[in-house]
């Protein structure tokens with residue numbers, strides 16, 4: 333399969349005139365032009381209207397000497413400020429501030445830092461894949477719609493090229509597509525690549541950015557990210573004007589550009605066609621609306637749904653805009669869900685689909701405006717997967733409801749393995765269960781992250797939606813009518829709590845009550861105390877199996893208090909049949925955690941008083 337040429341040459345020519353070393357590390361004078369051009373290219377990509385077939389007939393790779401937008405000189409040395417690389421770690425991702433303008437948030441993800449991180453990934457990869465030293469390594473780079481995407485892509489390219497690897501730039505891309513590029517076997521598009529970098533900060537504000545890394549074994553874990561950041565710190569400290577100049581020259585010789593998203597999208601199209609019994613347009617007559625929140629998911633309307641025959645009018649915020657002017661691209665965000673729900677109702681559509689910025693998370697809305705997100709999305713996906721794999725284990729995060737367990741285990745014949753929060757934790761646990769003989773085909777979080785065994789455990793919001801489309805298409809093929817009702821009916825028996833809240837209790841890291849210890853230790857002490865107190869309360873019962881925090885049932889509902897994966901925060905989830913019951917659970921927590929003066933319990937106090 334082939335994709336479309338994406339070129340960025342005018343920007344390169346423009347920037348060739350600006351080769352003062354300092355400008356690279358301050359402000360790229362061509363940035364405005366590049367951003368405009370990039371937007372234009374992206375819009376063209378989204379709105380081009382060129383069919384997948386036509387694209388297949390076009391050349392797919394462009395390999396030319398491209399300026400990497402570095403402006404180095406051996407005489408001027410940029411002042412490489414001190415950087416605490418390890419502070420950029422966010423679990424299994426790297427995150428930082430890449431754009432100035434938000435008070436109190438100085439840039440720490442500079443171009444030079446990015447160059448060092450990309451070079452460190454290359455070095456890490458070389459160590460991991462040492463088996464074939466004669467091989468020439470390739471790394472693909474893609475990015476979401478953030479305004480800092482272009483400059484970080486250029487800097488990462490210099491880092492990779494400087495390490496002696498080839499760079500394959502995809503431009504606007506989704507996180508799952510980047511992982512997929514390590515698996516795709518097609519030399520015409522330089523695949524598989526040895527490693528992939530996605531430049532994204534998911535749903536975080538416009539000034540942030542970051543990186544996710546992949547090999548064909550999946551996304552890198554926490555320990556690998558730490559290793560890469562330690563290597564990056566050394567590389568950064570060793571940068572000289574000469575080495576930076578050399579990286580720039582190598583970069584101009586080793587970049588190829590591939591329109592991989594066209595390839596990836598046509599794979600999704602092929603999957604739906606196959607599931608429908610090889611019907612060319614299995615979604616003909618369905619009206620499906622996409623809300624991409626101005627992230628990278630706009631391709632799904634034009635390149636997936638339309639080739640399958642669906643009507644997509646009324647789709648919104650498909651155009652990439654890194655300032656996210658409409659709503660946060662996040663299916664967990666209430667305003668975002670409201671926006672897609674309204675669009676479905678206004679357009680009398682059959683289904684609505686919403687993605688986060690980099691398309692590894694998704695949610696849907698049926699024709700009546702009922703949201704398929706959080707527990708309901710998990711229930712729906714479980715029902716679909718259990719039809720295909722009866723009895724299989726569904727691995728979820730820790731904040732899933734008791735109603736979901738009853739649904740999976742009593743209504744649709746599966747096993748619910750409620751594990752920890754964090755998409756990587758959930759996926760790794762499913763892989764682990766399979767390795768010890770417990771069959772699992774789905775790992776999914778309430779956040780909208782989900783991965784299937786059949787899809788290489790790739791954490792892919794677009795693929796989750798493809799599974800829903802398959803269901804619609806096969807229902808249509810078997811003569812059923814009724815739009816998205818076939819999906820709604822699948823989760824009919826899911827018991828919903830009367831009240832479901834998440835309150836996030838902040839730990840003040842500078843508070844004297846921490847006695848110089850870490851917020852993690854402090855949080856653990858709070859949890860231990862809550863566990864002990866709960867055990868002595870006859871109205872409360874500790875969950876017999878629990879992998880994270882303190883989960884307790886009582887008053888017909890449950891609560892879970894745990895440490896956030898990233899922040900100095902103890903998130904508290906409460907679900908109960910009524911507000912009165914939820915308040916009783918809240919009070920049980922409050923009476924215990926109140927003793928910890930560094931914990932901000934105001935949100936909980938407000939909840940129990942309302």
Ligand SMILES: O=P(O)(O)OC[C@H]1O[C@H](O)[C@H](O)[C@@H](O)[C@@H]1O
Nearest residue numbers: 753754755779895896897898903
């Ligand atoms: O622990 P929390 O602060 O609630 O954050 C937990 C969430 O963090 C990130 O967003 C991860 O991508 C999610 O997989 C995870 O669920």
